[in-house]
Amino acid sequence: MSVFDVCSFILILIAVIFEYYYIYTFIKSKKGKYPPFVPTKKTVLNEINNTAAPFLSLQEHKNIVEPGCGDARILKMLADAYPLHSYIGYEWDYVPYFLARFKTRKYKNVKIERKNFMLADYTAVGLVVLFAGTEIAQDLSVKLKQDLPAGAIIISESFRLPNFNCIQEVGTGKKNRFFLEPKLYVYQA
């Protein structure tokens, strides 16, 4: 077997794994209803940090939750900036879940759960950070309306939430992915 054969075999193996992963995520996403793993751009992270600052700078402990936390880049950034609070990320896809677990392994105040975020409990949450999708934003909005305590804040990247009054819109310029709305929407329960 030549080096060329070995390289070809490895490339084919990687292609097959990726293909199966994408088929798995497409089926899991109920044909696109639930968003796939598309991480927030690093340039938008600063805007999220600035927008969360007035709520997290206060010296009062809060539970911060991210439904569909991907590789936990947002939770990690917020936990670095505001270590007083507790952070929970829900992620059901194995690849981002293990990345998130690895990246936050040294953080005592960050918990990553492999769980469907529609089945989570949001009744003791002070801030929700969210980068979901048009369809799931509707369902999640109903769930958050039922669960969240009065005064809780939601920061939604690119997607509007029905059922809540928007208290702030923050432009993220031409920094967003694809053709998504370059905005953060802030809501108060």
Ligand SMILES: C[S@@+](CC[C@H](N)C(=O)[O-])C[C@H]1O[C@@H](n2cnc3c(N)ncnc32)[C@H](O)[C@@H]1O
């Ligand atoms: C658009 S990505 C955003 C990732 C991360 N929040 C960020 O901004 O970088 C959405 C994530 O939600 C996860 N997800 C979608 N539906 C979910 C569900 N019902 N429960 C848990 N995670 C879900 C996907 O696997 C994906 O990683």
